[in-house]
Amino acid sequence: MGRYLARRLAGAAIVLFLVSLMTFAMIWLVPGDPASAFLDASATPEQVARLRTALGLDKSLPLQMLDWYGRVLRGDLGQSILLNRSVAAALMERLPVTLSLAGFALVFAVFFGVAAGTVAAVNHNRWPDQVVMTAALFGLSTPDFWLGLVLVLVFAVELGWLPSGGFVALMDNPLGWLRSITLPALTLGLVQVGFIARMARASMLEALSQDFVRTARAKGLSRFTVVVRHSLPNALIPILTVIGIVAGALLGGAVIIEQVFSVPGVGRLIIGAIAARDFPVMQGGLLFLAVLYLFVNLVVDILYAVVDPRVRLV
Amino acid sequence: MITRRHFGSVAAGAIAAAQAGDAFAQAPRKGGDAILAIAQAPPSLDAHITSAQASRNVTLHMYETLFARDENATPVPELAEGVNISADGRTYTFPIRKNVKFHNGKELDAKDVAASIDRYRKVGASPALVSAIDKIDASGASELTIRLKQPQSTFLDNISSPRAPIAIYPASEAAKEAGKIEYIGTGPYKFVEYKPDSHVKITRYDGYAFNPKGKQERDGFAGKKEAFIDTVTFRFMPEMGARVSAMEAGEIHHNETVDGPTAKRLASDKRFTIYKVLPFAVQAIKFNQAKAPGSDVNFRLAVQAALDMEEIMGISYADIYQLDASWLYPGHAFYSKAGAEKYNKADLKLGKELLAKSGYKGEKLTFITDAFRPNVDVATVFQQRLKDIGVNVEVAVNDWPTVSKVGFTPTGWDFWTHGIGIEPYEGPGSVMAIWVNGLSQGGAKDPKIDDLAQKFAAEPDEAKRRALFAEFQQYMYDAAVCMKAGNFGQFQVATAKLKNFTPYRIPRMWGAWLEA
Numbered sequence: 001m002g003r004y005l006a007r008r009l010a011g012a013a014i015v016l017f018l019v020s021l022m023t024f025a026m027i028w029l030v031p032g033d034p035a036s037a038f039l040d041a042s043a044t045p046e047q048v049a050r051l052r053t054a055l056g057l058d059k060s061l062p063l064q065m066l067d068w069y070g071r072v073l074r075g076d077l078g079q080s081i082l083l084n085r086s087v088a089a090a091l092m093e094r095l096p097v098t099l100s101l102a103g104f105a106l107v108f109a110v111f112f113g114v115a116a117g118t119v120a121a122v123n124h125n126r127w128p129d130q131v132v133m134t135a136a137l138f139g140l141s142t143p144d145f146w147l148g149l150v151l152v153l154v155f156a157v158e159l160g161w162l163p164s165g166g167f168v169a170l171m172d173n174p175l176g177w178l179r180s181i182t183l184p185a186l187t188l189g190l191v192q193v194g195f196i197a198r199m200a201r202a203s204m205l206e207a208l209s210q211d212f213v214r215t216a217r218a219k220g221l222s223r224f225t226v227v228v229r230h231s232l233p234n235a236l237i238p239i240l241t242v243i244g245i246v247a248g249a250l251l252g253g254a255v256i257i258e259q260v261f262s263v264p265g266v267g268r269l270i271i272g273a274i275a276a277r278d279f280p281v282m283q284g285g286l287l288f289l290a291v292l293y294l295f296v297n298l299v300v301d302i303l304y305a306v307v308d309p310r311v312r313l314v
Numbered sequence: 315m316i317t318r319r320h321f322g323s324v325a326a327g328a329i330a331a332a333q334a335g336d337a338f339a340q341a342p343r344k345g346g347d348a349i350l351a352i353a354q355a356p357p358s359l360d361a362h363i364t365s366a367q368a369s370r371n372v373t374l375h376m377y378e379t380l381f382a383r384d385e386n387a388t389p390v391p392e393l394a395e396g397v398n399i400s401a402d403g404r405t406y407t408f409p410i411r412k413n414v415k416f417h418n419g420k421e422l423d424a425k426d427v428a429a430s431i432d433r434y435r436k437v438g439a440s441p442a443l444v445s446a447i448d449k450i451d452a453s454g455a456s457e458l459t460i461r462l463k464q465p466q467s468t469f470l471d472n473i474s475s476p477r478a479p480i481a482i483y484p485a486s487e488a489a490k491e492a493g494k495i496e497y498i499g500t501g502p503y504k505f506v507e508y509k510p511d512s513h514v515k516i517t518r519y520d521g522y523a524f525n526p527k528g529k530q531e532r533d534g535f536a537g538k539k540e541a542f543i544d545t546v547t548f549r550f551m552p553e554m555g556a557r558v559s560a561m562e563a564g565e566i567h568h569n570e571t572v573d574g575p576t577a578k579r580l581a582s583d584k585r586f587t588i589y590k591v592l593p594f595a596v597q598a599i600k601f602n603q604a605k606a607p608g609s610d611v612n613f614r615l616a617v618q619a620a621l622d623m624e625e626i627m628g629i630s631y632a633d634i635y636q637l638d639a640s641w642l643y644p645g646h647a648f649y650s651k652a653g654a655e656k657y658n659k660a661d662l663k664l665g666k667e668l669l670a671k672s673g674y675k676g677e678k679l680t681f682i683t684d685a686f687r688p689n690v691d692v693a694t695v696f697q698q699r700l701k702d703i704g705v706n707v708e709v710a711v712n713d714w715p716t717v718s719k720v721g722f723t724p725t726g727w728d729f730w731t732h733g734i735g736i737e738p739y740e741g742p743g744s745v746m747a748i749w750v751n752g753l754s755q756g757g758a759k760d761p762k763i764d765d766l767a768q769k770f771a772a773e774p775d776e777a778k779r780r781a782l783f784a785e786f787q788q789y790m791y792d793a794a795v796c797m798k799a800g801n802f803g804q805f806q807v808a809t810a811k812l813k814n815f816t817p818y819r820i821p822r823m824w825g826a827w828l829e830a
Contacts, residue, residue, distance in 0.1 A: 031719050031720060082357050090510070094511070156560075157562045165551065165559075166513075272355065
């Protein structure tokens, strides 16, 4: 297990380095700089120069890069140009929002995805299977921002049950938090329900065709016990890997959904930073998302190895 | 409102009662939390350091300036009682109003004003506004003296500009660096909280003292700013669809901007009132004069002659545009029709003739625009129209920071379109400043414009200044410096519960109230 973990960690470190390199390069390939985005057109060249020096934009690219890596290794992501606070503080402020959004969506997607996939597999080639698979295909091919607007029209505008946007912190008002997070999380999660349902169905079908299932049936166990106690745990192993991918997709999707629902999360912070060319936030934010993504995948890999010991030998 | 149905069916006594009832319904009511949806988050609530509209929306409720603009954009005293200008036009003495208290309870004095203006000179986002100042002195507890390096006829215009307002802070705050202040002003609302990417909340300041010598009613950014609403929450909602849904779900009271079709749809819903804010900005199409063919006056005149501004504005801003040649808004004291004979000619024949005289040889030209839909429409209509006279244009769409970075350099573009809103509101000095030093022509200086702007700033006589501005505007057309396509507006939507609201350059939450 130790070697397996070391291999995974080394892989993650390489990916992280490549991501940070690409982030840095991409940002410097984009035209437009914060000095011109922040100052009025009537600003004097001296004022622009002062701002550029303050931001370190007057240094050569390799120097800026060395500077940045030096600081990142010390855990310092720099100072936001627009927000008047450190990038790390800004990210930490928004992290609970994004995590609660993606976490809620993940629980929702896994629960309903696995349930729907199981129902489809148990009723293989019968009408519940067809209904679930058609719905899954519909879910998979629906853009989440469109789905978001439809849900808002139904649940906020027409029925008035839930707010159309905004965010209430869990600590401020738990019920308000639940109300504010439900629509964006459902929007994010619904698309993934389809994905997980398809995977769960395939995996479940395979499990149901195994010898031990036949034996369990022959012993006269109830259908429910055969499906839930014997087949499902085995079917869940491949689904676990899918959850890693889904968690990543949810983090990425949250960037768009936060914009649609005016949710003040990490995604919205990064989009705002891109629009204003707030480089430290762009760099720090993208690196942070990459770390988060890698962490989730690492956890899934470890869990996978715990559940299925054969994986450690690969 | 007495309708025909009232007359037909109800007796005269009942009509009187209905009138009384209506008057009662119109009586101001204190209370409520007004929630306003704004498209962007304010980059800062330190009014000095940003000229962003989103910041202005909030900060002009919290801070006041020495002079402010009235309903017609004329400078009028706000925290000053008035002004005395020396005979040489270089010394301005401002008596400062007494009994004005900051939100922290401190009484305003001349030192606060001096420190605030001094800070603006160091960190202000629009340094041109204060560039003429030589010295600032608190010459008494309630008297401020400003000495200029040279006479500047636009000085009161400048210090009253709402662009990046020269807000008056307590001297203790004015001593702080850009972006590091506590948000303390003298305005009718005081700061409560700023949740990044979510909202700003402000609350009524009951210690607010309005200018007794000013207009005793809402008057531009000046006048009596009587706040009835308890708290105002500005929610940052970048997506128009989300703003409209929130409005329909009853979650917000005012929506900063919606498009024409949405405004039409909501107009039939009794829950909402549609406000047409027209003019809000001028649609400009700039030439890069730092390189060929934009440097060739015949080429520029050819383009100017060929364009059909009605077509451009009608497609880009359906239902909310004005065709108008002036670079100032109608109603401004310096409004002029000079050059109008060359505006909106839509003359393809003349365009071709002028093009033949130019050095243009059919090369591909780049029209840059940001992704704001009407700007892209302007570029597309322009491209099609110029094809008819033989000019080959490609449209390059990018985000605003990219486009503005390119557009203020001499290469990478030939044409550039966007709105110019605050300068025509501010007045002739600001409009001329856009073209001084070749700022908006790709850096190609125009000696005629620079000379006119200098003369204008130094000229104390209003009639002569008016003539100078007319000469400037005539030259804008004679040399086709930049094309004005027209004025465009903004559809704002408010809930019918928001009473006595009148749109202006920001959604003013004074004078208005919320019905229970």
